[in-house]
Amino acid sequence: MPICCCLAGHLELxxxxxxxxxxxxxxxxxxxxxxxxxxxxxxxxxPGIPVRQAEHLCPHATLxxxxxxxxxxxxxxxxxxxxxxxxxxxxxSEGIAWLDLEGVPSPSESIREARRRIRTAIGRExxxxxxxxxxxxxxxxxxxxxxxxxxxxxxxxxxAPLPTRELSLDDEQMERLDLLGLRTLxxxxxxxxxxxxxxxxxEGRRAVLLARGLEPDQLTPWQPPMFTSAHRQFEPPVQDRExxxxxxxxxxxxxxxxxxxRGAGAKQMRVRLxxxxxxxxxxxSIVRHALxxxxxxxxxxGSWIKSWQPHAPINEMWIELPVLEAAGRxxxxxxxxxxxxxxxxxxxxERLQERHGDAVVRKPRPLLPSSPIPSQxxx
Amino acid sequence: MQVQxxxxxGKTETLDHAIEAIRVRFGSQALTRVAELPPPxxxxxxxxxxRLTGIGGLPRGRLTxxxxxxxxxxxxxxxxLLAQATQxxxxxxxxxxxxxxxxxxxxxxxxxxxxxxxxxxxSAEAAGEAASALARAGAGFILLMGEIxxxxxxxxEAGAARSGAVVVGVVDAPGRALAHASSLSLRxxxxxxIYERGQLVGLNVGARCSKNKLAPPVGESDLQVxxxxxxxxxxxxxxxxxxxxxxxxxxxxCQSAAV
Numbered sequence: 349m350p351i352c353c354c355l356a357g358h359l360e361l362x363x364x365x366x367x368x369x370x371x372x373x374x375x376x377x378x379x380x381x382x383x384x385x386x387x388x389x390x391x392x393x394x395p396g397i398p399v400r401q402a403e404h405l406c407p408h409a410t411l412x413x414x415x416x417x418x419x420x421x422x423x424x425x426x427x428x429x430x431x432x433x434x435x436x437x438x439x440x441s442e443g444i445a446w447l448d449l450e451g452v453p454s455p456s457e458s459i460r461e462a463r464r465r466i467r468t469a470i471g472r473e474x475x476x477x478x479x480x481x482x483x484x485x486x487x488x489x490x491x492x493x494x495x496x497x498x499x500x501x502x503x504x505x506x507x508a509p510l511p512t513r514e515l516s517l518d519d520e521q522m523e524r525l526d527l528l529g530l531r532t533l534x535x536x537x538x539x540x541x542x543x544x545x546x547x548x549x550x551e552g553r554r555a556v557l558l559a560r561g562l563e564p565d566q567l568t569p570w571q572p573p574m575f576t577s578a579h580r581q582f583e584p585p586v587q588d589r590e591x592x593x594x595x596x597x598x599x600x601x602x603x604x605x606x607x608x609x610r611g612a613g614a615k616q617m618r619v620r621l622x623x624x625x626x627x628x629x630x631x632x633s634i635v636r637h638a639l640x641x642x643x644x645x646x647x648x649x650g651s652w653i654k655s656w657q658p659h660a661p662i663n664e665m666w667i668e669l670p671v672l673e674a675a676g677r678x679x680x681x682x683x684x685x686x687x688x689x690x691x692x693x694x695x696x697x698e699r700l701q702e703r704h705g706d707a708v709v710r711k712p713r714p715l716l717p718s719s720p721i722p723s724q725x726x727x
Numbered sequence: 728m729q730v731q732x733x734x735x736x737g738k739t740e741t742l743d744h745a746i747e748a749i750r751v752r753f754g755s756q757a758l759t760r761v762a763e764l765p766p767p768x769x770x771x772x773x774x775x776x777x778r779l780t781g782i783g784g785l786p787r788g789r790l791t792x793x794x795x796x797x798x799x800x801x802x803x804x805x806x807x808l809l810a811q812a813t814q815x816x817x818x819x820x821x822x823x824x825x826x827x828x829x830x831x832x833x834x835x836x837x838x839x840x841x842x843x844x845x846x847x848x849x850s851a852e853a854a855g856e857a858a859s860a861l862a863r864a865g866a867g868f869i870l871l872m873g874e875i876x877x878x879x880x881x882x883x884e885a886g887a888a889r890s891g892a893v894v895v896g897v898v899d900a901p902g903r904a905l906a907h908a909s910s911l912s913l914r915x916x917x918x919x920x921i922y923e924r925g926q927l928v929g930l931n932v933g934a935r936c937s938k939n940k941l942a943p944p945v946g947e948s949d950l951q952v953x954x955x956x957x958x959x960x961x962x963x964x965x966x967x968x969x970x971x972x973x974x975x976x977x978x979x980x981c982q983s984a985a986v
Binding site for chain 1: 840
């Protein structure tokens with residue numbers, strides 16, 4: 349299972365690209381540090397410590413307040429960008445992206461493209477690691493230079509000299525490992541899973557498996573969204589068609605932004621008007637080619653609203669996209685040789701035969717290839 | 728003489744408004760900014776033609792033309808590409824309106840006939856319809872043996888751009904519409920026969936990129952095309968020296984190297 353890991357730094361840091369190269373500390377609403385730039389690490393500033401302590405340790409660092417919504421949006425954007433490069437991807441807000449390259453025909457091209465897209469998304473070079481599992485790939489990436497790939501063939505040999513703090517255990521468990529004299533992953537790997545499980549509980553067993561490169565953890569695949577909607581409430585109720593069109597355009601803009609963020613397109617669209625008195629009026633349509641831009645969405649919604657004659661003033665407008673498809677179809681390109689389009693090609697060939705006769709489509713089969721008469725060579 | 732820059736703010740807004748109006752009325756595909764176009768992905772054909780394209784392979788979703796008058800090796804090269812495509816794509820399609828294609832001629836290139844489909848449309852219109860439908864459906868590789876009518880070029884281009892199909896046309900001298908529709912045109916010129924022991928075994932060919940909308944033109948190439956007939960029973964296309972500058976070659980190699 350070849351896994352590529354891309355380390356891009358915490359996505360909270362990517363919100364302020366102008367601060368790249370300077371010490372930055374990001375704190376959450378509770379006053380705890382959640383992300384630290386590489387420039388602040390030498391000052392012993394680490395995630396999890398209070399902000400006051402971080403300010404004391406690194407007074408010249410820029411302090412930012414976290415914005416989980418924006419960071420999550422960036423995470424979605426990166427996931428959507430990487431979606432067609434590997435069958436299974438996982439992106440975390442900590443700035444870690446994993447690509448499961450199992451079965452991908454050209455892994456090097458996927459890695460190169462992933463590097464380019466992440467660089468575009470966050471504005472700096474990610475570190476890349478390729479290893480048999482997510483854990484070893486992450487550690488390999490952490491030891492690669494920015495923009496470079498560190499490839500690991502033997503995960504156990506690579507992990508052996510690394511310190512046990514890479515296992516992400518809590519302080520008490522780390523202290524216990526220290527008391528047992530287990531200070532490297534190689535030492536942890538040398539004892540049995542049950543022995544360490546008796547000391548640390550379930551985490552002990554997992555730690556041994558990780559240290560042996562057996563990778564007990566699987567990736568959590570990112571899935572493109574299947575439904576989205578936007579709505580606006582009117583106070584007081586609206587009857588003016590121009591106002592409805594104006595709002596519909598704005599809603600389409602919001603939806604298009606969200607679709608772009610997620611790399612999806614709408615195969616079905618529904619516009620619902622909630623009239624005064626609580627009655628609904630709706631129109632919906634299935635489209636042949638997925639709509640993804642604001643212009644396309646408004647082209648359809650606007651044409652309905654222009655001819656719509658609601659029986660009462662409008663309290664609320666909903667634009668719903670019940671079926672999203674485009675992002676899912678992008679992964680068909682991953683199939684070897686374009687097998688993902690086989691059904692459509694076969695259908696196209698059948699349509700040609702219906703229109704022009706069966707003889708128009710021919711699949712040559714060798715009959716007598718050595719025959720001097722050309723018509724006898726193939727069936 | 729002094730040239731003063733005039734503010735274009737108002738004109739830009741008007742232009743944006745006009746673009747949006749066209750898109751609303753005719754659809755988003757009616758008009759696209761060049762900057763919004765995705766860069767074409769290359770299909771590495773593993774031939775020196777890849778270097779001539781400037782992107783390391785034939786462009787997916789675009790039309791590539793192999794042109795040249797008379798016997799210049801363009802069909803032999805196209806057959807080599809087709810054989811390679813049959814091994815890499817689920818569907819490699821030949822659209823042969825003039826019934827010129829003989830699968831026997833490509834046997835020396837070791838094709839996978841299981842993925843090869845030959846379309847022999849009864850008319851040029853039907854050829855255009857077939858090319859458009861198959862490009863839209865997502866056939867991996869489409870070989871056009873001859874021209875297709877102008878009205879079908881735009882649907883074929885749009886379909887190929889959507890599905891990423893590699894479309895290659897083989898024509899002696901392309902018409903204006905076909906030449907305009909192509910993103911890459913490679914022109915072949917015969918440079919002399921190759922004889923071995925008094926027998927004609929191949930052809931020296933000069934290959935030149937006459938149109939390239941994908942990347943700056945990358946030099947020329949001399950090819951030696953050996954015909955797949957005795958004494959070369961196995962058949963092969965031997966590739967000659969590259970006339971690209973070393974700097975260009977180095978740049979391409981850097982681009983194609985692993986990360």
